[in-house]
Amino acid sequence: MTKVSEAPKARLERPVHPAPKEGRRLPFIVEFYGSAVAKKWLMAVTGIMLMGFVFAHMVGNLKLYFGEKSLNHYAEWLKEIGEPIFPRTGLLWILRFVLLGAVVVHIVSAAQLTRMNRRARPDRYQAPRDYAAATFASRTMRWTGVIVALFVVYHLMDLTWGVGGAEWTSGEVYQNIINSFERWPIAIVYIVANLALGVHLYHGGWSMFQSLGWNNGKFNDWRRMFAIGFATIVVVGNVSMPLMVVTGVVN
Amino acid sequence: MKVTLTVWRQPGPTATGKFETYEVDEVSEDMSFLELFDVLNDRLVGKGEEPVAFDHDCREGICGSCSMMINGRPHGPELGTATCQLHMRKFQDGAKITVEPWRAAAFPIVRDLVVDRSAFDRIVESGGYITAPTGSAPDGNLILIPKAVADSAMDAAQCIGCGACVAACPNGAANLFTAAKIMHLNLLPQGQPERWERVTNMVQTMERYFGSCTNHGECQTACPKEISIDFIALMNRDYIKAQFKQRRLASQRG
Numbered sequence: 043m044t045k046v047s048e049a050p051k052a053r054l055e056r057p058v059h060p061a062p063k064e065g066r067r068l069p070f071i072v073e074f075y076g077s078a079v080a081k082k083w084l085m086a087v088t089g090i091m092l093m094g095f096v097f098a099h100m101v102g103n104l105k106l107y108f109g110e111k112s113l114n115h116y117a118e119w120l121k122e123i124g125e126p127i128f129p130r131t132g133l134l135w136i137l138r139f140v141l142l143g144a145v146v147v148h149i150v151s152a153a154q155l156t157r158m159n160r161r162a163r164p165d166r167y168q169a170p171r172d173y174a175a176a177t178f179a180s181r182t183m184r185w186t187g188v189i190v191a192l193f194v195v196y197h198l199m200d201l202t203w204g205v206g207g208a209e210w211t212s213g214e215v216y217q218n219i220i221n222s223f224e225r226w227p228i229a230i231v232y233i234v235a236n237l238a239l240g241v242h243l244y245h246g247g248w249s250m251f252q253s254l255g256w257n258n259g260k261f262n263d264w265r266r267m268f269a270i271g272f273a274t275i276v277v278v279g280n281v282s283m284p285l286m287v288v289t290g291v292v293n
Numbered sequence: 294m295k296v297t298l299t300v301w302r303q304p305g306p307t308a309t310g311k312f313e314t315y316e317v318d319e320v321s322e323d324m325s326f327l328e329l330f331d332v333l334n335d336r337l338v339g340k341g342e343e344p345v346a347f348d349h350d351c352r353e354g355i356c357g358s359c360s361m362m363i364n365g366r367p368h369g370p371e372l373g374t375a376t377c378q379l380h381m382r383k384f385q386d387g388a389k390i391t392v393e394p395w396r397a398a399a400f401p402i403v404r405d406l407v408v409d410r411s412a413f414d415r416i417v418e419s420g421g422y423i424t425a426p427t428g429s430a431p432d433g434n435l436i437l438i439p440k441a442v443a444d445s446a447m448d449a450a451q452c453i454g455c456g457a458c459v460a461a462c463p464n465g466a467a468n469l470f471t472a473a474k475i476m477h478l479n480l481l482p483q484g485q486p487e488r489w490e491r492v493t494n495m496v497q498t499m500e501r502y503f504g505s506c507t508n509h510g511e512c513q514t515a516c517p518k519e520i521s522i523d524f525i526a527l528m529n530r531d532y533i534k535a536q537f538k539q540r541r542l543a544s545q546r547g
């Protein structure tokens with residue numbers, strides 16, 4: 043039994059999304075953000091920025107396999123990039139703030155669009171739906187996104203701020219990673235979070251092309267392959283590290 | 294053949310609805326799904342009961358009125374088929390079939406399986422036309438249109454406004470309908486003068502009533518005209534371009 047629904051008229055007069063204000067012009071960026079299609083476009087743009095970070099972060103960290111010196115030297119170099127035009131760690135901080143901004147836009151848009159979608163379907167179907175095209179990944183974007191976000195907070199606590207419970211020394215990147223990943227429960231957290239990221243990217247890495255309007259019969263088939271390829275590379279690279287450490291292959 | 298129909302019954306917009314089950318026998322395999330309801334309704338009226346209200350008009354897949362969620366899929370299990378063109382031979386003898394109305398905030402239930410789809414009219418009113426002087430018909434080949442463009446515009450123009458895309462979408466989004474209604478004009482030379490206004494107004498009207506697309510792709514599978522989500526990407530592209538476009542340069546190419 044469903045709850046009593048409103049009369050048709052009343053329902054249509056209460057929109058799921060506010061209409062653009064007539065007359066008064068708001069700053070361009072505010073008006074632009076007012077649209078759901080634009081929010082989705084921003085999610086794709088920020089998604090690409092996050093994908094760029096995720097990829098570079100993974101490639102950099104694979105120096106774990108080249109030994110302590112190599113990894114620590116790379117970590118040191120990150121602080122120097124942009125010198126001498128920027129002061130030491132200057133460019134790094136700029137990149138960090140850009141990334142933080144992207145994360146905020148991505149998550150706030152996702153939350154607002156989710157709310158809009160709930161309002162657009164207030165009464166659920168009363169009989170089971172038979173989905174024909176939606177995938178596990180596309181239907182769990184919100185969950186995999188939240189898992190990744192929570193994981194990132196833990197990951198920063200663990201390896202950047204050193205408050206994750208393992209023995210931690212500033213600058214000793216290699217040793218800090220070993221100390222953390224040697225703990226089975228923590229290795230599993232890292233592995234599960236990266237699998238969630240992979241699922242997120244399986245849909246996101248394809249969906250972003252649609253949101254950006256990059257649709258062309260000449261390359262449409264490649265969009266899904268790109269998503270699969272990118273997600274696989276990120277998952278294999280990131281999962282390998284905790285796996286190799288916890289099984290004692292790297293120590 | 295014989296089928297067991299479980300149908301959503303709701304006497305009015307604000308009334309509480311519930312499923313009722315009916316055994317319908319002596320069903321011909323050559324009947325359409327709507328004719329099954331005709332038979333059921335005849336029998337209900339014969340017994341002095343209220344017939345099931347459902348929308349229908351052309352019964353040949355062109356008007357877009359027949360709207361039913363059949364076993365969890367809009368227009369039933371067959372691809373590229375409206376409910377009126379779905380035949381009973383597609384079901385097994387003794388099949389259990391559950392039928393429910395479209396569900397979306399913008400499609401309030403009027404009665405039983407009938408929903409009010411006038412939110413679609415609001416979208417079309419806001420830009421789904423071209424402004425052209427009427428009068429005698431212009432010469433046939435005055436405006437040349439590349440074949441690929443004409444084909445693609447025709448693909449989009451096939452939309453019959455049935456609402457299956459909204460019904461199918463887990464987000465209750467109307468992006469496939471709106472994209473079809475925008476792009477069949479925005480692709481053609483005749484649609485160019487109002488291209489940027491059209492996409493801006495129609496998208497913003499759509500967003501007042503419907504949810505936001507997350508690219509699940511359920512809509513194109515449900516669409517009886519098999520309209521592709523490629524048009525959604527093209528609409529997104531035109532919408533974003535329109536926001537950055539200087540309107541006074543709108544006639545310039547490139």
Ligand code: HEM
Nearest residue numbers: 082085086089092093152183187188191246249250253507
């Ligand atoms: C490393 C972090 C992340 C990366 C690389 C990433 C990447 C992406 C990409 C490329 C898209 C597709 C954009 C589009 O088509 O609109 C996307 C969509 C999305 N992301 Fe993320 N994302 C990340 C983190 C998050 C977080 C933390 C959340 C939420 C808490 C989140 C929630 C979503 C949602 C809800 C969508 C829309 C899903 C859809 O299109 O169905 N993401 N993400």
Ligand code: SF4
Nearest residue numbers: 452453455456458516
């Ligand atoms: S796009 Fe297809 S499913 Fe949506 S209203 Fe048009 S014909 Fe119906």
Ligand code: FES
Nearest residue numbers: 352356357359377
């Ligand atoms: S009755 Fe016209 S499309 Fe089905």
